[in-house]
Amino acid sequence: MDFFKRKFPILVVFVVGLLMIIAYYVPHKPFNQFEGGASMWYMIIRSFALVLAFTSLIRSHYLKIREGKLGWGYSLVMFLALIVTTVFGVLPYGKNNLFGTRSGTIYMWIFDYVNTPAAATVFSLLAFYIASAAYRAFRVRTIDATIMLIIAIIVMIGRVPWGEMFSEFMTSKISHHLVFIRLDRLTSFLLNYPTVAARRAVYIGIALATVSTSLRVILGVERTYMGSDE
Amino acid sequence: MNIKVINKFLSIDRRIIYVLVAVVILIPIIKPLNLPVQVTKEVLGVYNEIDKLPPGSKILVAFDYEPASTPEMDPMAKAVIRHCFRNHLKVIGISWLEQGRGNAQNVLSFITDEFQRQGRPLKYGEDYAYMGFKAGESAMIMALVHDFKGACIRDYLGNDVYTMPILKGIGSLGDFPYLAVLHDDSMINSWITYGHEIVGIKIGALCTAIMAPGIYANLSAGQLTGIVGGLKGGSEYEKLLGYRGLATNGMDSQTLVHFLIIIFILIGNFAYLAKERNLRKERLR
Amino acid sequence: MKQYQHLYQHLLCACVLCWVFIMMPGMGGCPKDIEIIPPTDFKTMDTPSDAGGTLLLTWSRMPYDSPEIKYIIYRSESRDGPTTEVERLASDKNFASQMTQYFGFSRKNRNTHAYKVQPIWKMKTVGRRGTDGMWQESQERDYSVMTYFRIGVTDGKAIVMSPTVPSGVPVANWFRQDRANGLIILVAMFLFLIYYISMAQRNPNMFLRKIPGIDAVDEAVGRATEMGKPILYSTGYYDITELSTICSVNILAHVAKKVAQYDSRLIVPSKWPVAMTVCQEVVREAYINAGRPDAFNPNDIYFIAGEQYSYTIGVDSIMVRERPAANFFLGTFAAEALILAETGASTGAIQISGTDSIYQIPFFVVACDYCLIGEELYAASAYLARNPRLVGSLKSQDAGKLLLFLAFIIGTIMVTLGAFYPESEIFQVIRNFLTVR
Numbered sequence: 001m002d003f004f005k006r007k008f009p010i011l012v013v014f015v016v017g018l019l020m021i022i023a024y025y026v027p028h029k030p031f032n033q034f035e036g037g038a039s040m041w042y043m044i045i046r047s048f049a050l051v052l053a054f055t056s057l058i059r060s061h062y063l064k065i066r067e068g069k070l071g072w073g074y075s076l077v078m079f080l081a082l083i084v085t086t087v088f089g090v091l092p093y094g095k096n097n098l099f100g101t102r103s104g105t106i107y108m109w110i111f112d113y114v115n116t117p118a119a120a121t122v123f124s125l126l127a128f129y130i131a132s133a134a135y136r137a138f139r140v141r142t143i144d145a146t147i148m149l150i151i152a153i154i155v156m157i158g159r160v161p162w163g164e165m166f167s168e169f170m171t172s173k174i175s176h177h178l179v180f181i182r183l184d185r186l187t188s189f190l191l192n193y194p195t196v197a198a199r200r201a202v203y204i205g206i207a208l209a210t211v212s213t214s215l216r217v218i219l220g221v222e223r224t225y226m227g228s229d230e
Numbered sequence: 231m232n233i234k235v236i237n238k239f240l241s242i243d244r245r246i247i248y249v250l251v252a253v254v255i256l257i258p259i260i261k262p263l264n265l266p267v268q269v270t271k272e273v274l275g276v277y278n279e280i281d282k283l284p285p286g287s288k289i290l291v292a293f294d295y296e297p298a299s300t301p302e303m304d305p306m307a308k309a310v311i312r313h314c315f316r317n318h319l320k321v322i323g324i325s326w327l328e329q330g331r332g333n334a335q336n337v338l339s340f341i342t343d344e345f346q347r348q349g350r351p352l353k354y355g356e357d358y359a360y361m362g363f364k365a366g367e368s369a370m371i372m373a374l375v376h377d378f379k380g381a382c383i384r385d386y387l388g389n390d391v392y393t394m395p396i397l398k399g400i401g402s403l404g405d406f407p408y409l410a411v412l413h414d415d416s417m418i419n420s421w422i423t424y425g426h427e428i429v430g431i432k433i434g435a436l437c438t439a440i441m442a443p444g445i446y447a448n449l450s451a452g453q454l455t456g457i458v459g460g461l462k463g464g465s466e467y468e469k470l471l472g473y474r475g476l477a478t479n480g481m482d483s484q485t486l487v488h489f490l491i492i493i494f495i496l497i498g499n500f501a502y503l504a505k506e507r508n509l510r511k512e513r514l515r
Numbered sequence: 516m517k518q519y520q521h522l523y524q525h526l527l528c529a530c531v532l533c534w535v536f537i538m539m540p541g542m543g544g545c546p547k548d549i550e551i552i553p554p555t556d557f558k559t560m561d562t563p564s565d566a567g568g569t570l571l572l573t574w575s576r577m578p579y580d581s582p583e584i585k586y587i588i589y590r591s592e593s594r595d596g597p598t599t600e601v602e603r604l605a606s607d608k609n610f611a612s613q614m615t616q617y618f619g620f621s622r623k624n625r626n627t628h629a630y631k632v633q634p635i636w637k638m639k640t641v642g643r644r645g646t647d648g649m650w651q652e653s654q655e656r657d658y659s660v661m662t663y664f665r666i667g668v669t670d671g672k673a674i675v676m677s678p679t680v681p682s683g684v685p686v687a688n689w690f691r692q693d694r695a696n697g698l699i700i701l702v703a704m705f706l707f708l709i710y711y712i713s714m715a716q717r718n719p720n721m722f723l724r725k726i727p728g729i730d731a732v733d734e735a736v737g738r739a740t741e742m743g744k745p746i747l748y749s750t751g752y753y754d755i756t757e758l759s760t761i762c763s764v765n766i767l768a769h770v771a772k773k774v775a776q777y778d779s780r781l782i783v784p785s786k787w788p789v790a791m792t793v794c795q796e797v798v799r800e801a802y803i804n805a806g807r808p809d810a811f812n813p814n815d816i817y818f819i820a821g822e823q824y825s826y827t828i829g830v831d832s833i834m835v836r837e838r839p840a841a842n843f844f845l846g847t848f849a850a851e852a853l854i855l856a857e858t859g860a861s862t863g864a865i866q867i868s869g870t871d872s873i874y875q876i877p878f879f880v881v882a883c884d885y886c887l888i889g890e891e892l893y894a895a896s897a898y899l900a901r902n903p904r905l906v907g908s909l910k911s912q913d914a915g916k917l918l919l920f921l922a923f924i925i926g927t928i929m930v931t932l933g934a935f936y937p938e939s940e941i942f943q944v945i946r947n948f949l950t951v952r
Contacts, residue, residue, distance in 0.1 A: 021701070024691075024694065024697075025690060025691050025694055025697075025698055026689055026690060026691070027564060027565055027566040027567075027687060027688055027689075027691055028566065028567070028687040028688060028689050029566070029687060032566045032687075035368075035369055035372070036366070036369040036372070036373070039366055039367070039368075039369040040648055042756060043365065043648055044648065045789065046754070046787075046788070046789060049787075049788035049789045049792060050788050051788075052788050052791070052792055052818075053787075053788030053791060053818040053821070054788075054818075056788075056791060056817045056818040057817070057818050057819075057820075059814070059817075060814060060817045060818075063814065070836050071832065071836060074832075101331075102387075103335050103339065108332060108335075111297070111332045112332065112336065115297055115822075116297035116298075116300055116332070118824070119296065119297040119298035119300075119822070119823075119824045120297065120298050120299075120300055120301050122298060122824040122827060122828055122854065123298035123299065123301075123824065123850060124301070125854050126850065126853055126854060127251060127255070127487065128247070128248045128251050128252075129853050129854060129857040129858075129882075130491070130853060130878075131247050131248070131251050131487070131490070131491050131494060132244040132247045132248070132857065133853065133856075133857050133860075133878070133881050133882045134491050134494065134495055134881070135242065135247060135491070135494040135495060135497075135498050136498070136860075136881075137881040137882070138495045138498070138499070138881075139498060139499055139502045140499055140502065140503065141502075149495065149499070152495075153492055153495070156488040156491065156492055157488065157489075157492070159462055159488070160265075160462075160481065160484055160485040160488050160489075161265035161266055161267055161268075161481055161482075161485055162265065162485050162489070164266075164267075164268045165265070165266065184268065184270075188270065188271075191442075191443055191446050192446055192449075192450060195443050195446060196446050196447045196450055199443075199444060199446075199447055199873050200447055202873055202876070202888065202889045203447075203873065204916070204919060205889045205890040205916070206871045206889045206890055206893075208704075208890065208912050208915045208916055208919070209871075209889070209890035209892075209893035209894065209912055210758050210893070211700075211701070211704050211912075211915065212704065212708070212893070212908055212909075212911060212912040212915065213758050213761070213762060213893045213908075214758060215704060215705060215708055215908070216708075216905070216908050217758075217761065219708070221708075221712070221904045221905065221908060222765065222896065222905065222908075224764070224765035224768045224769075224797070224896055224900070226796075226797075244861065296823065298823065298824050298850070329822075365648070376568070377656075401633075414850075415849060438850075440850060440874050441874060443874075444873050444874050
């Protein structure tokens with residue numbers, strides 16, 4: 001039993017990992033079909049795991065309603081939304097335009113008039129949150145923080161029409177020599193060079209860490225994800 | 231400065247900030263400012279590539295953004311589709327994000343209805359088509375590279391792609407002269423890795439403002455022809471097409487909010503520096 | 516006046532005719548002095564480093580190559596059989612020097628045309644899974660058919676055919692030569708891993724620089740225990756297939772063990788069913804290892820929603836209702852990063868975040884108390900465990916970075932020297948070797 005719980009998963013990870021590495025370098029059949037095949041396997045597993053997720057969702061909200069916890073009314077709304085969307089989405093498309101997922105059906109109506117505005121509303125919270133986060137965090141405590149603050153202000157001004165108008169005013173009305181500190185051009189410079197350099201450096205670090213971690217997982221050095229920290 | 235005033239400025243209730251942001255966003259919606267927009271070379275990179283395609287060319291448009299990004303992405307999506315149809319290009323849509331399906335349908339039907347009203351009806355299957363959501367992510371793009379029709383099999387409405395007139399002459403992804411990717415996540419990397427690097431297709435990235443700085447590296451490496459980023463990019467594209475749409479109107483609100491945030495930052499820093507000065511004075515005493 | 520009008524009209528016609536006869540040959544016609552002869556040295560070869568679906572055609576550069584002249588490629592099933600036109604190519608383009616991954620950097624490639632062509636294939640019926648996962652019988656391409664090629668050249672008036680009729684069958688190759696550079700890096704990383712693990716086992720006190728975010732884990736769990744409030748842990752936007760989620764789950768195991776020891780409560784809302792299952796198992800094992808199997812509550816590790824913003828609002832509502840004292844956001848995050856972090860900040864929780872998502876790092880840095888940037892997230896599990904094997908792997912990562920720096924420096928020098936000495940092949944060869952495909 002210990003073999004199937006501890007050693008067998010490591011063996012599976014090793015064999016599959018090795019095959020996927022080989023598939024990357026060998027274009028010959030059957031290796032060139034591994035990646036597509038692995039994606040299919042994963043989608044099948046995920047579909048079955050969806051049953052687990054569904055059960056977990058139902059159970060957690062049912063318990064909330066049964067115990068009368070704070071916000072149990074929203075759990076009722078969740079059940080209603082789940083039933084309605086499933087019924088109208090899963091049943092096949094017919095002449096009456098009620099069921100199915102094509103344009104004009106109730107499912108698409110829910111997508112267009114409930115899901116999309118709700119998701120857009122949550123996404124729009126970012127505008128408010130960035131204002132409060134920027135106010136709280138952009139303080140001139142250290143040199144690094146000051147540089148970050150100055151660059152943030154340059155980019156915020158340079159990316160909007162007023163910034164472009166201000167830059168235009170500076171160069172045309174005050175002096176042509178000020179063209180090198182035009183905020184829109186400074187913004188473009190900052191986005192194209194320092195930002196790219198910093199991001200590339202972080203990408204390289206992440207890429208190497210990915211290789212190292214992947215090797216650790218494939219070789220069985222890293223086993224914590226199985227629940228064992230040996 | 232009085233220490234109580236300083237502390238008040240240092241800890242402004244976030245709800246006040248939210249209300250002010252909301253007011254500042256609403257003002258230009260009620261009374262538009264009509265601020266001018268300058269076009270950048272990044273957006274021109276996408277516009278020029280599409281503009282120079284001869285009439286009748288087929289362009290692949292990937293609708294890979296979620297409903298949450300609709301307010302930011304729809305204006306630029308509509309602008310680019312409008313541009314294609316104005317130039318008599320044929321548009322083939324595809325999504326490998328499931329939620330992109332609804333957005334694709336909405337945008338395509340909006341623009342085709344617009345052209346219908348203008349007296350130029352567009353025929354599905356001949357002038358435009360939508361392949362629907364194709365599962366598989368990177369594996370799907372690989373499949374498109376090798377055999378476009380074999381990977382799609384049927385379009386969104388269930389039509390056989392092998393008999394569709396618009397797909398005549400399309401064997402693989404490389405047969406398209408241009409690919410416009412509308413995305414709000416990192417799927418552009420898969421299109422670049424499997425599309426541009428393997429078959430050399432030219433790609434234009436149309437993305438949310440958050441994603442844009444991250445793909446400048448791809449632009450400077452020549453893997454993208456241009457970037458249309460966020461509402462600003464959408465407004466620039468609208469200017470190139472000669473109209474003021476939602477993106478351009480949205481820039482008024484964005485301008486005011488940017489300046490409001492700068493004001494808050496400056497207030498916070500003035501208060502912070504004043505407090506530091508007071509503390510130093512007290513230590514010296 | 517009228518007689519002069521007739522004279523004027525005749526003169527005008529004569530001028531126009533002269534102009535036509537003089538200009539016409541230059542308008543889209545071929546260079547006058549060069550005779551159009553059949554293309555020479557027309558050959559086929561298998562495309563290297565592919566799965567066997569294409570062939571390469573090569574022929575010599577001809578003296579009449581210009582934008583007005585076009586090459587026409589034909590293919591047929593037999594040497595004398597009917598041909599199909601495949602492509603018309605501009606004669607001033609399509610050189611072997613533009614396909615360095617197949618032909619290298621030899622100077623003679625500039626005098627050789629090259630074109631990648633699809634050969635004739637037959638359809639055969641196979642049963643397979645389609646891209647929608649359903650079993651179906653479909654037609655598959657069978658490339659084991661000999662294809663014959665012909666080439667002609669045209670100036671727009673006549674076509675001159677080459678007498679050579681090469682043929683070929685594409686072959687699937689066993690190794691992608693264009694990815695050899697990646698394989699060398701992989702082998703080097705593997706060797707570094709073995710070496711540094713053995714070094715770490717001999718010297719368990721290897722130096723690791725401090726990562727403040729990870730050092731704060733104990734502080735965060737202790738704070739939550741003192742306040743009698745739960746701890747919230749989010750593994751991110753992606754499922755267990757992403758390495759960042761696996762790393763997050765590894766850290767979760769350590770956090771869960773601490774929580775079990777301190778007898779606190781751990782809430783793990785999940786966006787994916789598979790990740791949820793793995794988290795449940797990991798936390799259960801952690802509680803068992805800590806000797807507190809009875810304290811494990813599977814209802815605290817549950818699925819919220821698969822959609823991004825539904826998950827975000829679900830986690831936000833947990834933070835607002837349960838008021839956790841410590842929030843952990845470790846994994847890959849998308850736009851929800853700031854929404855989660857800012858909501859957590861509004862509840863007064865200590866927040867430790869870590870992501871490999873370049874776009875969200877700035878938001879986490881601004882809104883959280885501690886932030887693990889990029890590779891620090893991947894190093895965290897090794898840092899926490901202090902296991903010699905894991906510490907050794909961190910060292911191998913640094914060694915790999917040094918190797919890449921060396922490659923950058925060499926590549927930059929090669930590119931620079933290549934610009935000064937364009938005729939020299941060695942710089943181009945090394946540069947090409949360092950290019951990733």
